[in-house]
Amino acid sequence: MIETYIIEQLAAVAKYGTLSRVAETLHISQPALTRSMQKLEDELGVKLFERSKNRITLNKLGELAARHAEVVMTAHYEMIRAVQEADRQSRTFSYGSIAPAPMWEVTPILSQLYMGMTVSSDLQENDDVLVRGLDDGTYKIIILTHPLDEEKYFSCEFLHEKLYMLLPKSHRLAGRPSLQLKDLAGENILIHSKIGFWYSLVKEKIPDAKFLEQHELSTLREIVKTADIPSFETNVSIVGDSLPKNKVMIPFDDSEVDVKFYCICKKENRQELTALYSALKMN
Amino acid sequence: MIETYIIEQLAAVAKYGTLSRVAETLHISQPALTRSMQKLEDELGVKLFERSKNRITLNKLGELAARHAEVVMTAHYEMIRAVQEADRQSRTFSYGSIAPAPMWEVTPILSQLYMGMTVSSDLQENDDVLVRGLDDGTYKIIILTHPLDEEKYFSCEFLHEKLYMLLPKSHRLAGRPSLQLKDLAGENILIHSKIGFWYSLVKEKIPDAKFLEQHELSTLREIVKTADIPSFETNVSIVGDSLPKNKVMIPFDDSEVDVKFYCICKKENRQELTALYSALKMN
DNA sequence: GTCGATTACGTATTACGTAACAATT
DNA sequence: AATTGTTACGTAATACGTAATCGAC
Numbered sequence A, B: 001m002i003e004t005y006i007i008e009q010l011a012a013v014a015k016y017g018t019l020s021r022v023a024e025t026l027h028i029s030q031p032a033l034t035r036s037m038q039k040l041e042d043e044l045g046v047k048l049f050e051r052s053k054n055r056i057t058l059n060k061l062g063e064l065a066a067r068h069a070e071v072v073m074t075a076h077y078e079m080i081r082a083v084q085e086a087d088r089q090s091r092t093f094s095y096g097s098i099a100p101a102p103m104w105e106v107t108p109i110l111s112q113l114y115m116g117m118t119v120s121s122d123l124q125e126n127d128d129v130l131v132r133g134l135d136d137g138t139y140k141i142i143i144l145t146h147p148l149d150e151e152k153y154f155s156c157e158f159l160h161e162k163l164y165m166l167l168p169k170s171h172r173l174a175g176r177p178s179l180q181l182k183d184l185a186g187e188n189i190l191i192h193s194k195i196g197f198w199y200s201l202v203k204e205k206i207p208d209a210k211f212l213e214q215h216e217l218s219t220l221r222e223i224v225k226t227a228d229i230p231s232f233e234t235n236v237s238i239v240g241d242s243l244p245k246n247k248v249m250i251p252f253d254d255s256e257v258d259v260k261f262y263c264i265c266k267k268e269n270r271q272e273l274t275a276l277y278s279a280l281k282m283n
Numbered sequence C: 001g002t003c004g005a006t007t008a009c010g011t012a013t014t015a016c017g018t019a020a021c022a023a024t025t
Numbered sequence D: 001a002a003t004t005g006t007t008a009c010g011t012a013a014t015a016c017g018t019a020a021t022c023g024a025c
Helices: A004-016 A019-026 A030-044 A060-090 A100-113 A127-135 A197-205 A217-226 A271-282 B004-016 B019-026 B030-044 B060-090 B100-113 B127-135 B197-205 B217-226 B271-282
Strands: A049-052 A055-058 A092-097 A118-123 A141-144 A153-168 A188-192 A210-214 A231-234 A247-251 A258-266 B049-052 B055-058 B092-097 B118-123 B141-144 B153-168 B188-192 B210-214 B231-234 B247-251 B258-266
Touching: A004 A019, A004 A030, A004 A060, A004 B004, A019 A030, A030 B060, A055 A060, A060 A092, A060 B030, A060 B060, A092 A100, A092 A127, A100 A118, A100 A141, A100 A153, A100 A258, A100 A271, A127 A141, A127 A258, A153 A271, A188 A197, A188 A217, A188 A231, A210 A217, A258 A271, B004 B019, B004 B030, B004 B060, B019 B030, B055 B060, B060 B092, B092 B100, B092 B127, B100 B118, B100 B141, B100 B153, B100 B258, B100 B271, B127 B141, B127 B258, B153 B271, B188 B197, B188 B217, B188 B231, B210 B217, B258 B271
Parallel strands: A092 A118, A092 A141, A188 A210, B092 B118, B092 B141, B188 B210
Antiparallel strands: A049 A055, A141 A258, A153 A231, A153 A247, A153 A258, B049 B055, B141 B258, B153 B231, B153 B247, B153 B258
16 A cells, blocks of 8 residues: 555656755655655565665566556546536536527526525537437536437427517618518628527528628627617617617528427426426526 | 555445444555545545444445546556566566477577576467467567567577377387387377377377376376386487386387477577576577 | 434654764765 | 754644534434
8 A cells, every 4th residue: 555645756756857846846844855765665575766875766576556657647636537527517507599589597596596506507509419418427407409309308498589670770671570581681690609599590690692791799799789780689689779870670480490399308307397397497 | 646555545435334443454444544535535625425423335426436546546557566477577587389399499598598587487278379479579489399580589499309209118019119209099098188289289190099198297107107008208308317117218210209499589689698598508 | 212324522653854973975 | 164864852733533512313
């Protein structure tokens, strides 16, 4: 049985070459190292060093021991990392969503429901990634625009989101009572880059449009306010009356951009999530 | 940094369940264990146990930690084992031989030449096993009945061995001046089981013979002395005049059983083995 | 009452730093 | 002179055992 501190010191000796350098980096004295290495040789019953009066170097056996010391220390640190990570995970409620809007509703509820736990939300553009994450335990729940009908899942509708176009009053389409996506063909449109499935949806359905992407939500809102460029809003993206005076908000007729969100969990976890589902029903 | 003794204790707790049982098996007191586990939780900053007043059990995190502790301890013991094994190896001169006779000559020489080192000899029936062993460093030298002509090897002939038949004077072939292997077809023959290549050679070349195998050399010699059954000897297997009075020793004509032995090493090691090769030449 | 875990306390081990020394550069 | 490793010695940290306490079976 070799104590950890000695194994660590051996690894450091192999790495830094001289005892004095190791003493510096480990913040201990040189004599302490001398004794540690002597003790190590003693416990193993083996010579690990070539010693001249003023020089100590690992011999072949010592290098072997040092390589093994590295392995032991790696396992050691991996143990600490894994345990602390598992602990962190156990204190984290992690979920994934196909769009940002549901997260605005779900995250506050979870924070209140699981007080003291970290709520971690993950916005994805792809259904499959989310379902896989739910299966492997990465996510406790996922939010999609459709239920999962397989027996092992439980799905519950909880939110409705509908897309609108925000147009300058001067825009050629600003007078329309409603729009179709294809009407926007060829337009310049301001768009946020982190909007889950919406991103690929509108890019696919509005041909030849030029999307001006913004990564920062606050920046995007600022530009929307000041620039005469079309942009998107939804029934839930408009908080209060933040609608700029010089713009009009026109609904789309297309059914693809009128979606319902479903909160989905594994059936085996439904029990412990009743509080969440009740809270979602309230709204 | 968790000291080794704590990791070991954690692994033991997972294995034995209660602190008191662990205390017994590790020969320490229960309080020591209590403190160790408290210290462990403290260092990791994580709860590893469910504690009732009188009972302590690993929780999920604790079991994870214990599994990792096993891994760490395995790496730990593997380090000690590997280093001590390498040390032992470095103090051992290991060689392989295709037959026992050369070993009787080589081992004493090596013992004298490498005083303080262990001489380990390995009798094999198969050339390939020996060559592989030489290549991978298992053997410093090997002894075959032929040289290895590849550039990387150095081969040197050093011993001649010739097979004889030991027959009771009453045997039908006892009067012959020489024999061929096939003459022994159908005979009962006493044979030692650990004689390297000889074993398969005579079994192949003497059809239908019934070989009476003995594992113990001393037992075999005793039986040879008292029983009227044919057996083998060679020019080097007869030490002094141990030839029983009532037996005759008849040479074989077959060239297969008149062999020369070659002491073979890697060319890169020839330098350090000059003393050995000189000593072999002397005889 | 017995058994298992924890706390309190004194002891023994031991890893540490400082200081002094030796030898090499 | 500066650097590096070793030895000697006193100190501080700490792991240990014993004894006492508390609860549960």
